[in-house]
Amino acid sequence: MAPVALGAVSVSSSLLIWWAAVRYGGLALPTPLDVTRAFSVQMGNGQLARDILASLGRVLTGYMLGVAVAIPVGFLMGRSVLVRGFFEPYIQFFRVIPPLALIPLAIVTLGIDETPKIAVIFMASFLTCVIATLQGVVNVDRTLINAARVLGAGNGAIFARVVIPASMPFILVGMRVGLGSAWATVVAAELIAAQAGVGFRMQQAQLYYDLPTIFVSLVTIGILGLIMDRMILWLERHLTAWQEKP
Amino acid sequence: MTPKIRFDRVEKVYDVGGKPFQALQSFSLDVEDNEFLTLVGPSGCGKSTVLNIAAGLLEPSGGAVTIDGQRVTGPGPVRGVIFQQYALFPWLTVRQNVEFGLRLKRLSRREQRDVAMHYIDMVGLSAFADALPKTLSGGMKQRCAIARAYAVDPKILLMDEPFGALDALTRVNLQSQLLEMWAKEKRTVIFITHDVDEAVFLANRVIVMAARPGRLHRVIPVDLGYPRTDDTRLSPEFTAIRNEVWTSVYHQPSSNL
Numbered sequence: 001m002a003p004v005a006l007g008a009v010s011v012s013s014s015l016l017i018w019w020a021a022v023r024y025g026g027l028a029l030p031t032p033l034d035v036t037r038a039f040s041v042q043m044g045n046g047q048l049a050r051d052i053l054a055s056l057g058r059v060l061t062g063y064m065l066g067v068a069v070a071i072p073v074g075f076l077m078g079r080s081v082l083v084r085g086f087f088e089p090y091i092q093f094f095r096v097i098p099p100l101a102l103i104p105l106a107i108v109t110l111g112i113d114e115t116p117k118i119a120v121i122f123m124a125s126f127l128t129c130v131i132a133t134l135q136g137v138v139n140v141d142r143t144l145i146n147a148a149r150v151l152g153a154g155n156g157a158i159f160a161r162v163v164i165p166a167s168m169p170f171i172l173v174g175m176r177v178g179l180g181s182a183w184a185t186v187v188a189a190e191l192i193a194a195q196a197g198v199g200f201r202m203q204q205a206q207l208y209y210d211l212p213t214i215f216v217s218l219v220t221i222g223i224l225g226l227i228m229d230r231m232i233l234w235l236e237r238h239l240t241a242w243q244e245k246p
Numbered sequence: 247m248t249p250k251i252r253f254d255r256v257e258k259v260y261d262v263g264g265k266p267f268q269a270l271q272s273f274s275l276d277v278e279d280n281e282f283l284t285l286v287g288p289s290g291c292g293k294s295t296v297l298n299i300a301a302g303l304l305e306p307s308g309g310a311v312t313i314d315g316q317r318v319t320g321p322g323p324v325r326g327v328i329f330q331q332y333a334l335f336p337w338l339t340v341r342q343n344v345e346f347g348l349r350l351k352r353l354s355r356r357e358q359r360d361v362a363m364h365y366i367d368m369v370g371l372s373a374f375a376d377a378l379p380k381t382l383s384g385g386m387k388q389r390c391a392i393a394r395a396y397a398v399d400p401k402i403l404l405m406d407e408p409f410g411a412l413d414a415l416t417r418v419n420l421q422s423q424l425l426e427m428w429a430k431e432k433r434t435v436i437f438i439t440h441d442v443d444e445a446v447f448l449a450n451r452v453i454v455m456a457a458r459p460g461r462l463h464r465v466i467p468v469d470l471g472y473p474r475t476d477d478t479r480l481s482p483e484f485t486a487i488r489n490e491v492w493t494s495v496y497h498q499p500s501s502n503l
Contacts, residue, residue, distance in 0.1 A: 146303055147333035151347035151398055152323035161346070165337045242337040244380040 030212040035219070038212035047201075052220065054196035055186050058114065062121025063182040067175055070126045074133025074171075075163070084134075091130060099124035099185045107192055117189035124185040125178035132174020136167025169243055172236040179232055183225045198224075248315045249276035250434045251300060251402065257308035258295050258460075268459035269295045272309070275453065275462060280432040284445035285453045286495055292460020293438045297404050300436065301327045313402065323347055326395030326433075330407040332387040334379040340366060340390050341375040347398035365393035368427060385416040392424065396431065405437040409444065421447055425474060442495060446488045447474060454494045464494045 021027040030038075042048035077084040099120050106116035140163050148162045190199030198217045205213035258270040270292040277283055285293045298304035300311050302321040311318045313325070321327075334343050344362040353361065366375050369389035379387055388408055395403060409417045421444060428435065439445050445452050449468050456463040468487055470478055478484055 141333075143329050143331055143333040144335060146321070147327070147329065147335075148346070149303070149321045150301055150323070150325065150327040151394070152350045153346075157350060162335065165335070168337075240337075242378050242380060244336060 030215060034212045035215040038210075039216045039219075042213070042216060048216070048220065050196050051198045051201050051217075052224065054194070054200075055190065055198045056224065058117050058189065058197065059121060059179075059182050059186045062118040062186075063125045063179055065118070066122045066125030066178060066182065067129050069122075070129035070174070070178075071133050071171060074130045075137055075159075075167075077130070077134045078137025078167075079159070079163075091127065094123065095127050095131065099127075099181065100188045103188060103192060112193040116192055117186070117194070120189045121182045121185050125182040128178040128181055129171070129174040132170050132177070133167065136170025136174075137163055139170065140166040169236075169240045172232065172240060176229065176232040176236065179228055180225070183221070183228065187221065248312075250279040250281070250314065251275075251277040251436075252312045252315075253277075253296070253300075253309070254312065255309035256296070256299060256306045256311060258292065258299065258304070259307045270299075270306075271459040271461045273460075273462055274309075275465075277434060277436065280434055282428060282435045282448055282450050283437065283453055284449035284451075285436060285438045285455060286440070286442060286445045286491065287455030287460075287463065288457045288495065288498070290460065291455040291457040291463075293455055294406055295460060296455075297327075297406050297436060297438055300402075301325055301404050303327075323351070323398040324400055325402045325404055326398065326400035328388070328391050328395050328403065328405040328408045330410045332379070332384075332391050334387055334390055334394070336379050339376050339378055340371055340382070340393075343379070343390055344394045344397050346394065351398065361397055362393075365397045366390075368396070368430070369393045369423070383416075384412050385420060388412065388420065389423070392427070396427070396433075400433065402434045402436070405435065407438050407440065410440065417441070417444065422474075424448070425472065429473060442488060442492045443479070446484060446491055447479060452487075452491050454491060456498045463498060466491055466494065 015032050018029075019031050019033070022029050022031045039048070042051075073083075073087065077087055102120050102123060103116070106120050110116040110119055144162055144166060145158055148158050153161065186197070187199030187202065190197040191203055194200035198220050202214050202217040205211070205217065253273050253275045256270060256273040257268075260267045260269050269290075273292070273296060285296065287293055295304065299306050300318065302318045302325070335346065338346065341359070341362050344366055345358045348358040348361055363372070363375065366372055369392055371386060371389055371393065374382060374386065374390075379390070382390065391408070409420055412420065425448060435448075437445075437448060439448075446468055450472075452466045452468060453462065454464040454466060455461065466487065470481075470483060470487070
């Protein structure tokens with residue numbers, strides 16, 4: 001059976017079980033129908049679009065900044081023992097702290113507007129991406145560098161034409177994992193006094209025992225995360241199609 | 247007349263776990279222009295060390311290598327190197343790989359393309375010019391690497407067991423192709439191999455090295471003339487030289503350390 005058909009069967013049967021469990025099993029949750037209704041209401045009054053834009057705006061700002069800083073820092077760390085020695089202790093240390101644990105610190109030091117949320121997302125994506133880039137640079141095949149050198153390449157050409165393309169697969173994996181952790185962090189970041197956002201909406205709904213809205217938010221987070229992940233995966237496939245897969 | 251390449255009492259000492267290890271001891275050799283030398287010897291005899299020092303990828307601990315009287319201080323496109331692991335850039339097509347060194351020479355796009363296609367044609371990969379390395383067989387990859395090395399017009403080709411990873415049939419074919427190319431466009435070649443037959447078939451002189459410490463053991467001239475064919479391989483003269491090389495590789499005096 002085609003994977004698409006299999007997926008459709010899987011989704012529709014789980015919806016059916018969900019519906020039956022609520023309707024006849026006494027499960028204290030909204031039915032799929034309730035959720036769909038809440039969904040169309042929020043679509044209609046523009047609330048969902050506002051929330052999505054707010055969340056995506058934060059994720060993308062923090063994430064883009066994180067990646068934009070991580071890639072050059074990762075390259076520098078891979079190329080220079082000095083830079084690596086300087087940055088590595090901090091990176092290794094902050095890497096083991098969950099980004100969520102930085103939220104209290106972010107609130108106290110950066111206030112309650114957009115800055116702390118973006119800062120936390122920045123940290124989440126920067127840390128995963130910088131380590132992946134470093135791995136990529138360190139793992140560049142010495143023989144390829146020697147091959148470039150004997151063809152007349154200087155340090156600049158080796159960097160631009162060997163090190164960067166050779167570490168691309170690592171960087172893209174880092175970008176993919178980084179986007180995942182950035183997205184995971186946004187919901188928590190929106191607990192910091194946000195006015196809009198999918199995470200904020202869920203938090204509000206919790207106060208009013210508005211279960212359908214919580215479901216709408218969860219499904220939205222899942223779908224958006226999936227779309228972003230697929231986009232990076234697509235990029236990865238296109239940029240690293242040259243890789244020899246074992 | 248100065249030789250093309252002169253190894254003048256070249257030494258290489260590695261530091262292995264705090265202890266010095268003599269990889270190469272007082273290696274002296276003159277290589278004339280357009281010679282085809284093969285280097286054979288047991289593992290650890292310093293063959294690759296000799297080649298990497300000549301390539302400028304490794305610094306000698308003592309002595310010097312000169313090319314046309316000029317001391318080697320680093321790698322450069324005067325010496326093309328062909329590696330056993332092909333070392334093609336996997337993200338570039340065959341043509342882009344061959345153009346790599348030409349771009350660095352700042353040739354125009356057109357010239358790059360023309361020169362690259364000339365050598366791709368020469369190694370018989372025209373139909374694969376736009377293919378990525380992952381789609382090529384080992385033999386084709388090595389042909390691409392040979393074209394890439396030739397394209398920057400080096401005076402010297404250094405080949406480190408280039409056919410070592412290939413099956414026997416492909417090897418024999420590539421040996422003949424390499425000699426054909428070399429006949430068309432003469433270069434000074436130093437070629438490392440483990441294979442005694444290969445060493446004799448290709449070379450005008452076989453350099454036999456000994457291990458512990460790595461050093462020059464014997465120089466065996468191969469007076470078979472060129473071109474070489476299948477008949478060469480089957481001739482009694484070939485067999486005689488082959489046996490001589492074989493004996494000096496596999497029955498070496500014990501080390502003097």
